[in-house]
Amino acid sequence: MTTPRSAGSRTADAAARRCAVCGQESRQPLHRPGPPEQAPDLDLRPGEPMRGTMARWLQQCPQCGYAAPDITRAHPAAAAVVAAAPFRALLAEGGHPPLARRFLAWACVLEETGALHAAAEATLQAAWVADDLAQPELARVWRLDAVALWRGGPALDLEQMVRVVDALRRAEAFDDADSAAAELAGTRPPESVAQVVALERRLIAAGDTGRHTVASALPPPSRRPHAAMRGHKPGPGLWETLKRLFRR
Ligand SMILES: [Zn+2]
Structure with a gap:
């Protein structure tokens, strides 16, 4: 039985999927998130309602362990990665x-197939899981792993630089975090990003490793003419404005 992806129904929350690595068919969650309504964290972890749906972001084959947003697709080298010792040890x-x-x-699949920045993002997401389960030591290690992956890849864009600063701060690597923040500030980023960086530097100076949202970095929308003119609500408006800047 197959479930059309375009069914548009919110009732089907799982469907049969054939693993592109080993051919095993299994029931997998379908991920149809609503748009985030709350502002994201400083590392751009999305706000609710998307924030609480991480268990549905990836599919995983119960046979071989291959995990991906869509396990019916795989990089040509994925099967070799999944069969190799590091992947088996990880599982x-x-x-x-x-x-x-x-x-x-x-x-692991992303890293071994050369997609270092995407691997960094997936590793940061593992840290978010550890945050939610109150496992700070795992979260710290995975944030540092994510930073190493970002730095091992091509030049970082603005969004990635912000994530590196926040990951280092939250991993208690304050000196490195402040250097990365200073470097980001030196690129003379757009005002909204500069405000995020300024907040990061205050948090770093205070030795604060906690979670903060981008909303706490930006002044109220009434004092922000661009957002006010567009008539945005405070929460998503702030984020949408920031996101546009990042995407530019
Ligand atoms: Zn499989």
Whole structure:
């Protein structure tokens, strides 16, 4: 039985999927998130309602362990990665939360197939899982792993630079975080990004490793003529404005 992807129905929340690595068919969650309504964290982790749907972001084959947003597709080299010792060891790491292992499995495939920045993002997502499960040491290690992956890839864009600063701060790597923030400030970024960087530098100076949202970095919308003119609500408006700047 197949479920058309374009069914448009919110009732179907799982469907049969054939793994592109091993051919096993399994029921997999379908991910149809609504747009985030709350502002994202400083590392751009989306606000609710999308924030709470991480268990549905990736599919994972129960047979071979391959994990991806869509396991019916795979890089030509994915099968070799999935069969290799590092991937098998990662899946067998009983001390790590299963959902985090799923993100790390996807990160492993991405890294081994050369997509270092995407691997960094998936590794940061594993850290978010650890945050939610109150496992700060795992979150710290995976944030530092994510930063290493970002830095191992091509030149970073503005959004990635912001994420590196926040990941380093939250991993208590304050000196490195402040250097990265200073470098970002030196690129003379747009005002909204500059405000995020300024908040990061205040948090770094205060030794604050906590979660903060981009909304706390920006002044109220009434004092921000661009957002006010567009008639945005405060929460998503701030984020949409910031996002436009990042995408430019
Ligand atoms: Zn499989």
